[in-house]
Amino acid sequence: MAMLEVKDMEVYYGVIQAIKGVSFQVNEGEIIALIGANGAGKTTILHAVTGLLTPQKGSILFEDKDITKTPAHKIVSLGMAHVPEGRRVFSELSVYQNLKLGAYTRSDKGEIEQTLEMVYKRFPRLEERRNQLAGTLSGGEQQMLAMGRALMSDPRIILMDEPSMGLSPILVNEIFDIIQSVSEAGTTVLLVEQNAKKALAIADRAYVLETGKIVMSGDAKELMNDDSIKKAYLGE
Amino acid sequence: MALLNSILAQLLNGLRIGSIYALIALGYTMVYGIAKMINFAHGDIIMVGAYALYVFVSILHVPAVPAVILTIAFCALMGITIEKVAYKPLRNAQRLAVLITAIGVSYLLQNLALLIFKATPIPFGSIIKVPSIQIAGLTISGLTIVTLAVTALIMAGLTLFVNKTKIGHAMLAVSEDQGAAELMGINVNRTISITFAIGSALAAVAGILYICQYESLIPTLGAIPGIKAFVAAVLGGIGSIPGAMFGGLALGIIESMSKAYISTQLSDAIVFSVLVIVLLLKPSGILGKLSVEKV
Known part of the structure; x- marks a missing residue:
């Protein structure tokens, strides 16, 4: 049974159709990669899933609940967190305040404290810089903060949009290691990436997106060896 | 000694009127920060507050303290309603549409007051009956004491609220x-509603303090303090809460000093010149941050 199921989804920006009937599913425990070039519609899909955009057609089911028209602020308490493209941390607030906002919908102080401990353990640099304003962090640290902030809601599924964008190769490796360990700790991951090589290396399955349509899908390792994928996305 | 006393007296005058500007400016700046709009009807909430107080005290004969509380609650509800009815449907519209709507709401409120209360000024005695005190030959009026104390309390309370509570953090995030x-x-919509409620409640307090000072009600009484408070908010840096506090107080002091020592007629011109000079030197306002539009 799929944890997240998107069926025949179409999204328009005004008269321009950005997503042209996309269907995919994410099963519990999987890492699913959505890969594709810039402008293929990857971010739009994530925005539609978490309610920042409403699809004009199709449906989105999360744990058998129809969330197609659920507004964004009600999504996180269902157990779904979204790490947006470009990190979008609250730069005027401290690292600690950012993390606390991640747990905005939770009320049990003890549980929040436990999750905070867990996040600090996973990202020791965030603990070192807890009182620093988020805007003064480096790009890699901001990405860690955005991920930590999402984890603060204790999600069952986490959606990540271009987590490696603009980071140095060493940091990219670090971020992908973290994604893998988040997955191993039991959180399902839906990953949107332009770095197809890295994404396919850690994903279980992947969907390839081209101008608003899924053109290929399947086992990540098989896709990695597919000649057309190699040519178009892996630069080989 | 006489000169020093006179300067101190003008400083207190400036702080008193500046406190009122600051309270109004806080509403402009908070709404701008959260909803990214200039609520030009904000000044008229001062007028609504003044008339509401008049209705509660002089017509319904409610005692002063509950009348003040009722007035604040009435204005807060009014702010929420205006936002829901007039601005919320325009959440994704062009900024110009929202601005024009705000001006429309401003005229609506003024003309409603004109319709209900007519154009003839209504005399209204101050409800603040605190005796004045004498310190070293300087007389401080009860109204000044109350105005400064209330403003200081509100500023401290608001700062704590925004920086220490969950709703405050939500406001900063939005x-x-x-x-x-x-x-x-x-919930962004709820956060915007709360912001309008707080801004309008502060305008109600400003309206009450203002009417206790001028003791006469006309439907356009909110326009001048409204526009000056807007200038104060821009001077301090629109969107910044400490900026609005600082801008309001600074404007009040500049105005009162120019009236006393330069020219009564020119005082407004001097106030607006200060705004022009500050904006030329620091376009984001004195305590405002230069915001970079993210694409």
Whole structure:
């Protein structure tokens, strides 16, 4: 049974159709990669899933609940967190305040404290810089903060949009290691990436997106060896 | 000694009127920060507050303290209603449409007051009956004491509220990035409603203090303090809460000093010149941050 199921989804920006009937599913425990070039519609899909955009057609089911028209602020308490493209941390607030906002919908102080401990353990640099304003962090640290902030809601599924964008190769490796360990700790991951090589290396399955349509899908390792994928996305 | 006393007296005058500007400016700046709009009807909430107080005290004969509380509650509700009816449907419209709507709401409120209360000024005695005190030959009026004390309390309370409470943090988050705030589970519409309620409640307090000072009601009484407070908010840096406090007080002091020592007629011109000079030197206002539009 799929944890997240998107069926025949179409999204328009005004008269321009950005997503042209996309269907995919994410099963519990999987890492699913959505890969594709810039402008293929990857971010739009994530925005539609978490309610920042409403699809004009199709449906989105999360744990058998129809969330197609659920507004964004009600999504996180269902157990779904979204790490947006470009990190979008609250730069005027401290690292600690950012993390606390991640747990905005939770009320049990003890549980929040436990999750905070867990996040600090996973990202020791965030603990070192807890009182620093988020805007003064480096790009890699901001990405860690955005991920930590999402984890603060204790999600069952986490959606990540271009987590490696603009980071140095060493940091990219670090971020992908973290994604893998988040997955191993039991959180399902839906990953949107332009770095197809890295994404396919850690994903279980992947969907390839081209101008608003899924053109290929399947086992990540098989896709990695597919000649057309190699040519178009892996630069080989 | 006489000169020093006179300067001190003018300083207190400036602080008193500046406190009122600051309270109004806080409403402009908070709404701008959260909803990214200039609520030009904000000044008229002062007028609504003044008339509401008049209705409660002089017509319904409610005692002063409950009348003040009722007035504040009435204005807060009014602010929420205006936002829901007039601004919310325009959440994704062009900024110009929202601005024009705000001006429309301003005229609506003024003309409603004109319809109900007519154009003839209504005399209204101050409800603040605190005796004045004498310190070293300087007389400080009860009204000044109450105005300064109330403003100081509100500023401290608001600062604590925004920086220490969950709702305050939600407001800061929404003012920086609405989309990211929604992803945290923050209800943006509710946060905007709360902001309008707080802004309008502060305008009600300003209206009460203002009417106790001028003791006469006309439907356009909110226009001048409204526009000056807007100038104060821009001077301090629109969107910044400490900026609005500082801008309001600074404007009051500049105005009162120019009236006393330069020219009564020119005092407004001097106030607006200061704004022009500050904006030329620092376009984001004195305590405002230079915001970079993210694409």
